[in-house]
Amino acid sequence: MSMLHGRILIVGAGFAGSTVARALAEASHTVQVIDRRAHVGGNAFDEADAHGVLVHRYGPHIFHTNSEKVWEFLSRFTEWRPYEHRVQCVVAGQRYPFPINRNTLNQLYGLNLDEAGAAAFFERVREARDPVRTSEDVVLNSVGRDLYEKFFLHYTRKQWGMEPSQLKAGVAARIPTRTNTDDRYFTDRFQAMPLGGYTRMFQNMLDHPNLTVRTGTDFADLDRSAFSHIVYTGPIDAFYGQCYGALPYRSLRFEHEHVPNVAQYQPVGTVNYPNDHAYTRITEFRHLTGQMHSGTSIVREYPTGEGDPYYPIPRDENEVLLKQYEALAAREENVTFVGRLAQYRYYNMDQVVAAALVAAQRICERLRQ
Ligand code: FAD
Ligand code: UDP
Structure with a gap:
């Protein structure tokens, strides 16, 4: 067991953990962030691939929000590249605008x-x-x-x-139906990609004198008693050793590919294949990032039941199990659960940031008492 010194422990350096960490550090708390992965950013992590193209390791992440508060908060840590995502669906060999318009x-x-x-x-x-x-x-x-x-x-x-x-x-219901000809995937007020990438934005967010980050560190290997409060952003059922049974999550296998010497692989950021192939969609990153390069990099998403938890599965029976874990969580005085996995909600990035800002406020109030 290693001991980490710092009053507040944040488990997970994704949007939930990084947002809470920054807000608490700015409120003069001493914060220790850990993540079991070797990097910050959670599932929004991006990196240059072997060919120098900026790609999203865990699948395509397109930022969009109607929340001015979320937009302003993140804008402190990055400049933006305006980007409106477009998607086409291939049906019987033809490409159609999607959502249906x-x-x-x-x-x-x-x-x-x-x-x-x-x-x-x-x-x-x-x-x-x-x-x-x-x-x-x-x-x-x-x-x-x-x-x-x-x-x-x-x-x-x-x-x-x-x-x-x-x-x-x-x-x-995430997908609208339109009688007009708007072929954008999202209609939010703010739609943009972090200009230097997500990882850079996270590094800026986590760069604060009251805050330390340790990647490659699992919560299970820490001595919890060293902390006055814990913010947990991993799967809620794992926190409780799956004592009521495992909450189901859906996973994906990502197949990344670099295609050399082509200006463009496909006409829009994402092409969906509802009826063909084992993968659901192909995303070409240069549409999202605007990066200039002699080749292009794409990712195919293969859904699977095994692997990292990416999606909570919204079904009534899972809600019942979740409620049991939530009842345990409600009794915790010194643990806050926030994020897509910890709240078991099909949250977009901006919804996670919004939830994390509220959670940080509550923690500040509680620690002041
Ligand atoms: P995560 O990013 O999952 O972070 C949780 C972190 O906790 C992880 O890094 C994990 O390693 C760490 N952790 C867990 N357990 C432990 C432990 N025991 N010890 C140490 N560390 C631990 N949202 C959008 O708004 N737009 C999109 O286009 C979009 N596309 C997506 C595409 C895909 C394929 C997926 C899967 C999601 C997408 N999302 C998108 C959703 C987005 O990824 C999430 O809303 C957001 O990243 C969740 O942040 P989080 O901090 O809650 O969780
Ligand atoms: N969906 C579909 N056909 C499509 C795109 C989406 O049936 O071409 C459905 C599918 O159930 C999917 C859901 O709509 O899981 C939400 O789609 P979205 O693109 O928002 O999923 P995400 O980007 O979160 O994977």
Whole structure:
């Protein structure tokens, strides 16, 4: 057992841990951050690959938020490159704009709908569901069966290893349906990539005199009694030794590839393959980063049940198990759980930062008492 000196221990150097760490350090607390991985940044970690192209080791991360507070906080640690993500879906060998918009309909069905025509089209084909409980309900309720089967059913089966009807509505509800021709993946007010990359932004965030970082260090190997408070951002079930059973997570295997001497591999940042291949999507990083290079680097995502926990799985039965762990967590006086894994919520990066800023505030109040 090694002893680390510092009043507050933060387990995990991703968005949750780094945000809380910075906020607490600025509030004059002494903070020790650890991560079992060899680097900071959590799943948003980026690095130059062997060919010098900036890639995201754990899959493509596109920053977007409507929160001015989150935007302002992160803007203290990075400059930005404006970037609006676009995605196309390959269906029967053709590429279509996705999320489904009016152009998707016109191209797919050989129509010439205007906005009102697209709205009428959706009204005609949709299968009204009430209540809307599952991801199947969400999609059928808005775009009907044909579009569901072409764009959603098989992608969801591949991504989650289960039926859309087994997943809560919130999963598919991440994807809007549009009657206009807006082909952006996100419509948030702030959409940009950290100009020097995510890792650089994390290094700036963690660069504070009250804060020390130790990577390659597992929580299990520390003496907790050396700390007055612990902020835990790993999987909540692991914190409790999975005493009620393991919370299920979905994982991915990332296949990175460098393609030399091509200006562009694909026309947009991400191309989805709902119905073909074992992978769900291919992302070409240079679209995201704007980097100039003689070649290009891509990543394919292969969903799997084994491996690092990347996605909580939003289903009712998992919520029941989560509630049991949350009841234990609620009794902790000196431990705060925050982040995508610790809260078991399908959070985007900005939602994690927002939750972490609130958590830091609460910790400051508690430690003042
Ligand atoms: P993490 O980043 O998982 O950090 C937790 C850290 O805790 C990890 O580094 C882990 O090593 C460490 N840890 C865990 N247990 C221990 C332990 N016992 N001891 C020491 N350290 C430990 N969000 C977006 O907004 N836009 C996107 O485009 C986007 N794309 C994504 C694509 C993929 C493939 C994935 C998986 C996620 C994506 N996200 C995206 C979500 C985003 O990754 C998360 O919201 C965010 O990174 C979560 O931050 P976190 O700090 O909660 O968790
Ligand atoms: N989805 C789909 N077809 C697609 C893209 C997404 O069916 O082409 C569904 C799928 O269930 C997916 C969910 O919508 O898990 C959310 O997609 P998103 O792109 O937000 O997933 P993430 O980027 O978080 O992996």
